[in-house]
Amino acid sequence: MSKYLAEQPVIADFENKGYLVIRVTDEVVKAIATVFETAAVFFRSDKAEKSQNSIPALHEGWYDVGGEFSITPDRPDLHEAFWVTQRAMEAVKPIYTPLGLDFNNKMQHCINMYNDIERSVTKMLMEYLGIPKAKGPAFECNNNSDMQVLYYQPHLYERDLLQDPHDDGLYMTFAKGTHPGLEIQLADGAFHKPSLKADELIVMPGTILSLMTGYRVKPLIHRIMRHANQTERFSLVYFTLPNMKEGEVIAPWVLNDTNRNVDIMARIIENESQFLTEKVAEQQTAG
Numbered sequence: 001m002s003k004y005l006a007e008q009p010v011i012a013d014f015e016n017k018g019y020l021v022i023r024v025t026d027e028v029v030k031a032i033a034t035v036f037e038t039a040a041v042f043f044r045s046d047k048a049e050k051s052q053n054s055i056p057a058l059h060e061g062w063y064d065v066g067g068e069f070s071i072t073p074d075r076p077d078l079h080e081a082f083w084v085t086q087r088a089m090e091a092v093k094p095i096y097t098p099l100g101l102d103f104n105n106k107m108q109h110c111i112n113m114y115n116d117i118e119r120s121v122t123k124m125l126m127e128y129l130g131i132p133k134a135k136g137p138a139f140e141c142n143n144n145s146d147m148q149v150l151y152y153q154p155h156l157y158e159r160d161l162l163q164d165p166h167d168d169g170l171y172m173t174f175a176k177g178t179h180p181g182l183e184i185q186l187a188d189g190a191f192h193k194p195s196l197k198a199d200e201l202i203v204m205p206g207t208i209l210s211l212m213t214g215y216r217v218k219p220l221i222h223r224i225m226r227h228a229n230q231t232e233r234f235s236l237v238y239f240t241l242p243n244m245k246e247g248e249v250i251a252p253w254v255l256n257d258t259n260r261n262v263d264i265m266a267r268i269i270e271n272e273s274q275f276l277t278e279k280v281a282e283q284q285t286a287g
Contacts, residue, residue, distance in 0.1 A: 002120035004028050004113045006199060009121065011128045014217045018186055020203040021196065022117065022174075029199050031110050035103075035149065036178055036234050042103045043080055043151040043234075053082075053092075053100025059146060060088045061100065070166035070223075077224075078162040079235075080151040086111060087143050103149075111147050114174055114238045118145075121172070121203065129213065131253045139242035139250055141171060144272065146241075152181065152233040154226045162226050165191075167219035168206035169271035174238040176201050181233050185221035207271065208242065211264050214254030244269050 001008060006023040013020050042050065047064075054061035060083055066076040084107040092104055118141055126133075152162055165185065175182065176196070183191040184204070194202050204220040227233075242250060242265075250264040 001124075002116045004117050005120060009124070011121070011124045014125065014128075014203075014205060015213075018218060019184060019194070019205070019220050020121070021194070021200050022121070022203055023197075023200050024113075024117070026199070028110075028113050028117075031106070031113060032176055032236055035106050035110055035236055038103045038106050039082070039149045039151065039234050039236075040232070042082065042099055043149075043232075045099065049097060049099065050080075053096045053103070055088070055091065055095060058085075058088045058091060059083055060085065060092060061096070061104075070164040075159075075164055077164075078152065078157050078159065078226075079224075082107070082149045082151075083146050084108060084111065084148070085144070085146045086115075107147050107149070110236070111145075111238070114147070115142050115145070117174070118172060118238075118240050125213075125217075126253060129216070129253055141240045141242055143243040144241045145171075145239060147236070147238045150235040150237060152224070152230070152235070154181070154230040154233060155228060157226060160226055161223055163224035165221050165223040167221050168204065168239060169208070169267075170206040171208040171212075171240040171242060173204040173206060173240070174201050175204065175235060176237075177233060177235040179230055179233045180227060181224045181230070182235070183223050183225055185223075191223065208264065208268055211259045211262055211267065212250075212252050212254070214252060214256040215258045216254055241272060242268055244272065 004025050006025050009020055009022045050062045063081040065078060065080055067081060069076045082103060084104050089108060096104060154162060180193060183193055185191050196202060204222060205217045207219050209217055210219050246269060248265050252259045
């Protein structure tokens with residue numbers, strides 16, 4: 001078990017509840033708190049400062065409101081974001097301002113912990129599914145996964161939903177928010193507010209995890225509700241994705257009619273940036 005997990009998670013909850021809650025160590029809790037403290041300084045700074053810390057062509061750094069959408073581009077997600085990946089650690093150093101670089105570094109510290117947790121959860125899930133250890137996970141998630149801090153200012157908007165209901169087309173999403181807003185759709189069809197303690201994170205399965213498990217674990221539909229009394233809301237989210245290698249085959253752990261003819265690697269590559277809005281796609285092309 002990962003040294004960053006405070007106790008053994010109930011892996012069966014992925015299948016039985018539709019999501020997993022994990023309890024992390026004090027070291028992780030403190031690292032998350034440090035990220036949120038730095039995020040508050042960064043996002044409250046002026047736009048000129050923030051825009052210097054952005055490399056759209058690499059999916060790195062700051063994105064203004066309207067950079068992503070959950071269902072349709074005409075209803076963009078109402079948050080700013082700061083993206084960090086391990087693959088661009090060196091690329092950002094000569095470009096970012098001291099504030100942006102400090103923010104990036106503190107998120108990189110969290111990524112190292114989250115990567116270790118993801119590997120542990122993946123191995124536990126394979127054991128739960130009865131997959132022989134000799135097969136191994138068959139992929140790593142350290143290179144193409146991205147960590148984001150999402151910055152909401154709910155009081156500025158009138159829309160009830162800051163993010164429309166959607167599932168993540170990725171592997172696993174690890175999420176922790178500073179205030180209420182996240183709601184998840186459970187088996188009864190209704191949306192519920194997950195109850196998390198200070199040392200707990202929610203792990204939401206995405207499409208790639210469902211394909212790997214033959215949909216024994218289903219993608220979790222979730223949304224972000226607007227609470228008009230909130231001035232700010234921060235969320236630290238780690239979107240995990242198997243490392244992309246075009247032409248490589250990732251065999252599912254559970255093979256059935258839901259995934260028999262699916263090229264999982266092709267789906268990974270397709271899903272990686274499909275929910276970026278047109279203006280962000282243009283920025284990436286220009287970059």
